[in-house]
Amino acid sequence: MSKIAFSQLLASRWASAKSLLCVGLDPDPARFPGALKNDTSAIARFCIDIIDATADVVCAFKPQIAYFAAVGAESQLEQVCEHIRSNHSGIPIILDAKRGDIGDTAALYAREAFDRYGAHAVTVNPYLGTDSIEPFLAHGGVVVLCRTSNAGSGEFQSQLIDGVPLYQHVARTAADKWSAMGDVALVVGATYPEELREVRSLVGDMPLLVPGVGAQGGDPETVVRNGARADGAGLVVNSSRAILYASGDDHVKAAREAAIATRDALNAAR
Amino acid sequence: MSKIAFSQLLASRWASAKSLLCVGLDPDPARFPGALKNDTSAIARFCIDIIDATADVVCAFKPQIAYFAAVGAESQLEQVCEHIRSNHSGIPIILDAKRGDIGDTAALYAREAFDRYGAHAVTVNPYLGTDSIEPFLAHGGVVVLCRTSNAGSGEFQSQLIDGVPLYQHVARTAADKWSAMGDVALVVGATYPEELREVRSLVGDMPLLVPGVGAQGGDPETVVRNGARADGAGLVVNSSRAILYASGDDHVKAAREAAIATRDALNAAR
Numbered sequence: 147m148s149k150i151a152f153s154q155l156l157a158s159r160w161a162s163a164k165s166l167l168c169v170g171l172d173p174d175p176a177r178f179p180g181a182l183k184n185d186t187s188a189i190a191r192f193c194i195d196i197i198d199a200t201a202d203v204v205c206a207f208k209p210q211i212a213y214f215a216a217v218g219a220e221s222q223l224e225q226v227c228e229h230i231r232s233n234h235s236g237i238p239i240i241l242d243a244k245r246g247d248i249g250d251t252a253a254l255y256a257r258e259a260f261d262r263y264g265a266h267a268v269t270v271n272p273y274l275g276t277d278s279i280e281p282f283l284a285h286g287g288v289v290v291l292c293r294t295s296n297a298g299s300g301e302f303q304s305q306l307i308d309g310v311p312l313y314q315h316v317a318r319t320a321a322d323k324w325s326a327m328g329d330v331a332l333v334v335g336a337t338y339p340e341e342l343r344e345v346r347s348l349v350g351d352m353p354l355l356v357p358g359v360g361a362q363g364g365d366p367e368t369v370v371r372n373g374a375r376a377d378g379a380g381l382v383v384n385s386s387r388a389i390l391y392a393s394g395d396d397h398v399k400a401a402r403e404a405a406i407a408t409r410d411a412l413n414a415a416r
Numbered sequence: 417m418s419k420i421a422f423s424q425l426l427a428s429r430w431a432s433a434k435s436l437l438c439v440g441l442d443p444d445p446a447r448f449p450g451a452l453k454n455d456t457s458a459i460a461r462f463c464i465d466i467i468d469a470t471a472d473v474v475c476a477f478k479p480q481i482a483y484f485a486a487v488g489a490e491s492q493l494e495q496v497c498e499h500i501r502s503n504h505s506g507i508p509i510i511l512d513a514k515r516g517d518i519g520d521t522a523a524l525y526a527r528e529a530f531d532r533y534g535a536h537a538v539t540v541n542p543y544l545g546t547d548s549i550e551p552f553l554a555h556g557g558v559v560v561l562c563r564t565s566n567a568g569s570g571e572f573q574s575q576l577i578d579g580v581p582l583y584q585h586v587a588r589t590a591a592d593k594w595s596a597m598g599d600v601a602l603v604v605g606a607t608y609p610e611e612l613r614e615v616r617s618l619v620g621d622m623p624l625l626v627p628g629v630g631a632q633g634g635d636p637e638t639v640v641r642n643g644a645r646a647d648g649a650g651l652v653v654n655s656s657r658a659i660l661y662a663s664g665d666d667h668v669k670a671a672r673e674a675a676i677a678t679r680d681a682l683n684a685a686r
Contacts (some may be wrong), residue, residue, distance in 0.1 A: 160543075164578070172520075173642075174520075200515060210520045210521060212517060212524040212525050212528065213524060215490075215523075215524070215525070215528045215532075216525070216527040216528045216532065217532075218490065218491075218494075218532060220485075220488065220490055221488075224488075242454060242515050243428070244515070244516050244540050244541075245514070246516065247482060247512050247514050248564065248565070249566065250442075250444075250481060251482045251483075254482040254483060254485070254486040255482050255485070257486040257672060258482065258485045258486045262485075262486065262487075262488060262660075263484075271514075271541045271543050272543065272572060273541050273542065273543040273559070273561060273572060273573065273575075274541075274566060274568070274569060275563075275566065275568035275569055275570070275572055275573070275600050276569035276571055278566060278567050291543060292520065292546070293608070294517035294543075294544050294548075295518070296544060296547050296548060297547060298544070298545035298546050298548070299544060299545055299548035300545070301545035301546055301589075302543060302545055302582065302585065303543065303544075303545070305577040305582070305585065306578075306655070307440050307575040307576060307582075308576075309672065312572065312577075312582070315572065315575065316572070319571075328571075328636040332621075344418065351667035360631055362555050388550035
């Protein structure tokens with residue numbers, strides 16, 4: 147593929163936009179404003195308005211495919227991704243799909259993410275091991291779940307193996323093995339700042355996608371202090387609902403203001 | 417939802433069809449016969465022909481969503497599932513999607529599987545823990561990945577936690593916790609017969625979905641000996657490529673013959 151690598155796009159955005167903020171595109175028609183409310187045909191329109199209002203403020207966009215798949219709106223997701231590539235071409239698209247399968251099937255999911263939607267990276271679950279991640283790494287950026295932001299994420303992820311929690315084994319494998327195979331990053335929730343610090347110490351300069359600020363309650367300052375690299379970059383800090391559904395008379399303006407405030411809070415801690 | 421529960425449908429099929437065989441629907445246009453070859457618009461037609469030719473021989477059908485998603489054929493997957501429900505109404509549909517996400521997003525994936533496609537069960541990845549599985553259990557059958565069939569599945573799944581491999585912790589959690597929350601089953605690959613025996617001993621009568629016979633080389637007799645319950649049922653043994661692409665002048669007839677041969681090989685070992 148001739149696309150610029152995910153990690154290169156990210157590095158450019160960190161430098162040029164001076165932002166660690168990723169806007170997550172989780173379009174929920176029940177929360178759309180005014181006349182758009184409950185209109186599933188307005189999903190692309192809603193997303194594109196948010197994208198155009200926040201593009202200069204972000205290092206990446208992260209569409210969550212479940213919001214589109216639940217209502218049969220895949221063609222609107224294609225439109226949204228195409229809009230980002232055509233109108234904001236330096237901004238990487240991270241397709242949040244949390245795929246995970248083996249062999250030929252993993253290769254088909256890679257085709258879905260990288261060819262059909264033209265994403266630069268896709269989120270992937272590590273439970274099936276390296277041979278399930280390799281088909282993704284061969285075709286684009288891969289953001290592997292390490293320590294997720296949900297309350298119950300420790301149930302398996304924090305279990306100790308040789309005295310070291312599972313999520314740290316995933317982090318070490320990413321650093322030692324997957325980074326030599328392609329363009330890899332990890333997901334670590336803002337809701338686990340101590341674990342974020344530990345993962346950063348294990349993976350060197352690897353990009354970390356950090357969900358969980360905003361509606362989920364993670365603190366931007368702590369995220370940057372514990373997760374940023376020495377150069378102050380290295381983080382893709384995602385906020386979805388707190389930006390998409392920011393309240394105000396003009397929802398697009400409110401989203402932009404929320405995005406600027408989050409970007410600034412992250413930058414203040416660098 | 418008013419649909420009959422996955423486990424009840426399965427139990428009925430095991431009894432009425434006397435079959436442990438699940439036909440996996442992995443439609444690859446490059447392998448379609450004759451004039452259908454490389455025709456992505458023929459995916460539903462190809463699947464429906466296989467379904468009608470094998471319905472009396474199976475306990476379940478398992479469409480693999482990646483084959484549809486890679487080429488934008490979601491509407492054909494809707495057609496295929498609708499065909500099974502309308503024309504073969506006692507046969508459970510297991511949507512193989514290996515989803516795994518948190519909170520609202522997991523609920524949207526459940527809506528995709530159970531409402532949009534009308535599946536009776538969906539495959540789910542356990543890495544994110546119980547709170548990621550609960551939204552699926554609330555709405556339909558959930559088949560959780562335990563020990564997958566790929567060569568590298570042991571990389572994380574076999575790591576020891578308190579002397580017990582991770583996949584066995586998943587099996588115990590399914591038996592102790594998830595089975596009280598809804599209709600749960602587990603995936604254990606035919607390529608790991610010893611692990612299949614161990615999982616069966618941990619989960620009582622829970623249904624086990626066993627991929628990996630046929631093209632992946634798992635042995636039907638060993639699968640039944642190690643995985644079946646005392647009553648000879650309890651297994652959903654999946655074969656995809658060895659049935660869909662069985663060679664013969666008439667591919668539909670060849671698929672039916674391959675399905676019958678696999679069903680009989682499984683029954684001979686009961």
